[in-house]
Amino acid sequence: MKEMKELVEFIAKSLVDEPDQVRVTEVEGEKITIIELRVAPGDLGKVIGKQGRTARSIRTLLNATATKLRKRAVLEILE
Amino acid sequence: MIAIEEVGRSIEEAVEAGLKRLGLPRELVVVETLEEANRGFLGLVGGRQARVRLVPTQMGEQVLHAKEVLAGLLQAMGVETEIGWEELPEGGLRLNLSGPHAGLLIGKHGQTLEALQFIVHRIVSRQPGERLRIQLDVEGYVERRRQQLEQYALRLAQQVKSTGEPVTLDPMNPADRRTVHLVLQRDSEVRTESLGEGLLRRLVIAPAGRRL
Numbered sequence: 316m317k318e319m320k321e322l323v324e325f326i327a328k329s330l331v332d333e334p335d336q337v338r339v340t341e342v343e344g345e346k347i348t349i350i351e352l353r354v355a356p357g358d359l360g361k362v363i364g365k366q367g368r369t370a371r372s373i374r375t376l377l378n379a380t381a382t383k384l385r386k387r388a389v390l391e392i393l394e
Numbered sequence: 395m396i397a398i399e400e401v402g403r404s405i406e407e408a409v410e411a412g413l414k415r416l417g418l419p420r421e422l423v424v425v426e427t428l429e430e431a432n433r434g435f436l437g438l439v440g441g442r443q444a445r446v447r448l449v450p451t452q453m454g455e456q457v458l459h460a461k462e463v464l465a466g467l468l469q470a471m472g473v474e475t476e477i478g479w480e481e482l483p484e485g486g487l488r489l490n491l492s493g494p495h496a497g498l499l500i501g502k503h504g505q506t507l508e509a510l511q512f513i514v515h516r517i518v519s520r521q522p523g524e525r526l527r528i529q530l531d532v533e534g535y536v537e538r539r540r541q542q543l544e545q546y547a548l549r550l551a552q553q554v555k556s557t558g559e560p561v562t563l564d565p566m567n568p569a570d571r572r573t574v575h576l577v578l579q580r581d582s583e584v585r586t587e588s589l590g591e592g593l594l595r596r597l598v599i600a601p602a603g604r605r606l
Contacts, residue, residue: 326470330517366592369512369513371509375506376467379471379498379501380472383472383495
């Protein structure tokens with residue numbers, strides 16, 4: 316469980332200009348865990364990337380981690 | 395800049411120990427001698443150890459940084475992996491992963507590996523300095539896949555030549571498209587071109603004389 320949140324936090328903090336502003340929360344549902352990511356407004360592009368490629372890559376890694384834990388997880392990037 | 399100091403009974407010993415600590419080969423560090431070894435009186439009193447400073451070259455620093463980023467990611471994913479590396483002949487760095495989680499790290503059609511590579515590259519290239527090409531591989535997967543893709547491309551080229559009709563491939567990532575372009579470059583009877591944007595960019599193989 317801890318891994319999914321940690322992973323998103325690690326990646327986001329490594330990508331942005333203001334790592335202190337990175338907030339990750341985990342909302343655990345019955346079947347799906349929602350990982351919510353908030354970053355400083357100016358850093359939004361850094362975690363989304365051109366044509367959403369960075370966000371897509373983070374989701375792929377999150378899915379791999381979730382699979383290992385026999386869970387399902389989705390990433391929501393909040394403004 | 396990451397530089398370390400190391401001591402030893404001789405300069406060579408100190409350098410050796412330092413390289414081991416950094417995990418870098420000799421050619422990726424600059425060695426400064428701080429103090430020569432001195433055996434002292436009969437090797438009993440007043441002896442002094444050799445002291446050296448090892449400063450990674452730019453490539454050395456990039457290797458260390460890329461490894462550190464990758465190790466951090468894998469740890470966050472809860473995956474235990476050995477990380478080896480080599481310099482690519484065409485420039486750039488290849489990081490090789492091995493361990494019990496190989497399948498997980500590759501993912502469906504190599505998707506997870508590609509995502510990992512993309513994120514590592516993103517993070518590493520935030521540092522100022524020369525852009526470094528970073529390739530990730532899990533137990534030879536990338537090489538095997540490249541060979542398969544080359545065979546596939548050559549078969550399609552044959553088909554294009556015999557029918558005279560262009561063939562459009564499924565959307566592929568930039569690395570895979572590059573592989574196909576490169577392998578068919580040598581064939582003067584066909585030409586290749588990528589059409590479309592982003593995720594939907596597709597490669598077309600056409601007879602050399604024909605317009606797309």
